Amino acid sequence: MSNAHHTLATPVPTAELPVVRKIGPADLKYAMTRGAADFWAMPTHIVFLGLIYPVIGLVLARLVFGYDVLPLLFPLAAGFALVGPFAALGLYELSRRREAGLDTGWKRAFDVFRSPSFGAIAAVGALLLVLFFIWIGVADAIYVATFGYASAASMPDFLDQVLNTPEGMRLILVGNAVGFLFAVLALMISAVSFPLLLDRPVGPIVAILTSVRVVLANPLTMALWGVIVAGLLLIGSVPLFLGLAVIVPVLGHATWHLYRRAVGPAA
Numbered sequence: 518m519s520n521a522h523h524t525l526a527t528p529v530p531t532a533e534l535p536v537v538r539k540i541g542p543a544d545l546k547y548a549m550t551r552g553a554a555d556f557w558a559m560p561t562h563i564v565f566l567g568l569i570y571p572v573i574g575l576v577l578a579r580l581v582f583g584y585d586v587l588p589l590l591f592p593l594a595a596g597f598a599l600v601g602p603f604a605a606l607g608l609y610e611l612s613r614r615r616e617a618g619l620d621t622g623w624k625r626a627f628d629v630f631r632s633p634s635f636g637a638i639a640a641v642g643a644l645l646l647v648l649f650f651i652w653i654g655v656a657d658a659i660y661v662a663t664f665g666y667a668s669a670a671s672m673p674d675f676l677d678q679v680l681n682t683p684e685g686m687r688l689i690l691v692g693n694a695v696g697f698l699f700a701v702l703a704l705m706i707s708a709v710s711f712p713l714l715l716d717r718p719v720g721p722i723v724a725i726l727t728s729v730r731v732v733l734a735n736p737l738t739m740a741l742w743g744v745i746v747a748g749l750l751l752i753g754s755v756p757l758f759l760g761l762a763v764i765v766p767v768l769g770h771a772t773w774h775l776y777r778r779a780v781g782p783a784a
Contacts, residue, residue, distance in 0.1 A: 534723060535713065536781030537730045540738050544778040545745065552771025555612050556763070559621050588664075588675070592656035595696055598750050599649045601765070602707035603642035608769030609712045616773075634714040637721040641710050644721075645703060652699045656692060663688045704743050705732045712776035717783055731779045742775065 607626030614628075615621050632638065663684050679685035709731050710724035719727075732739045746768055753760030 534730070535717070535719075535727050535783070537727065537734050538779055538781055540735050540775075540779050542738065542741060544775065545738065545742055548771040548775035548778060549745075549767070551774040552612075552767045552769070555615060555770035555773075556767045558615065559611055559623075588660040589653065589657060592653055592692075592696075594754060596649045596652045596656075596699075598747065599652060599699065599703045600642075600645050601750075601768075602703075602711055602772065603638075603645050605765065605769035605772065606638065606711060606715070608766055609715055609773045612770045612773035613712075613715060616777075629715065632715060633718055634720075637719070637724065638711060638714045640721040641706065641714070641724060644725075645707060648699065648703055648706075652696070655695060655699075659692050659695065660688060663691075700743065700747070704739065705729045708732055708739060708742075709772075709776040709779055712773050713780060716776070727780060735779070 606629045610629050611621050611626050614625055619625075629635065629638065664678065679688060706725055706728060708728045710721075710728040713719060713724045713727055714721075749764045749768060750761070753762075753764035
């Protein structure tokens with residue numbers, strides 16, 4: 518690949534983009550199976566990394582309760598998934614190393630900071646962070662447009678307001694519809710972009726274009742993948758986010774193997 522691919526402004530010839538494959542539900546099953554196998558093969562340090570998620574989740578929940586901004590609790594939890602692919606970089610690296618027969622000690626997860634493509638990785642990560650903050654702003658604006666600026670007195674009061682009023686139903690419908698659009702955009706940007714950047718010396722444009730092409734070439738399969746990810750994250754979040762200590766590592770490893778199925782090998 519040319520060094521010009523490492524700049525955001527340089528056009529990318531189609532012929533030089535990675536080959537995108539057609540995948541199906543069987544490939545998703547394969548990726549999840551291999552992701553679970555990676556988790557069990559490297560449980561100690563993987564759980565250590567995965568615990569970052571429930572800790573951050575609990576901190577976010579505490580901040581929300583502490584500052585009486587309950588309406589942002591769900592958008593924060595949902596938006597957390599938007600930046601999850603970037604936060605799972607260490608998991609991709611460990612799966613890559615295990616696949617190659619290299620050392621998979623937990624410190625190797627931080628080798629991503631020494632990757633030749635780390636600048637491009639940071640650029641795509643920054644894009645997801647911008648998307649996350651825009652989502653939080655939009656979600657807050659939707660709540661204010663629905664209920665005004667008055668804060669809920671307590672969690673029971675907030676839940677009653679959302680679940681038992683016409684305004685609450687409208688908030689759920691509009692919020693979920695807008696959140697779905699953000700989720701689709703994040704999926705298109707990050708479905709395989711980070712594993713690709715770790716695997717090959719490409720730039721952010723090539724990585725994002727490849728990720729978009731994977732989604733467009735496999736719309737139903739990638740939609741199913743998005744449902745699987747969202748469902749598992751929801752299940753893992755219910756018991757005070759603690760389930761994410763297992764769910765997130767498995768999904769992180771599975772994403773690496775999904776990338777391997779969806780993108781052809783380098784020439």
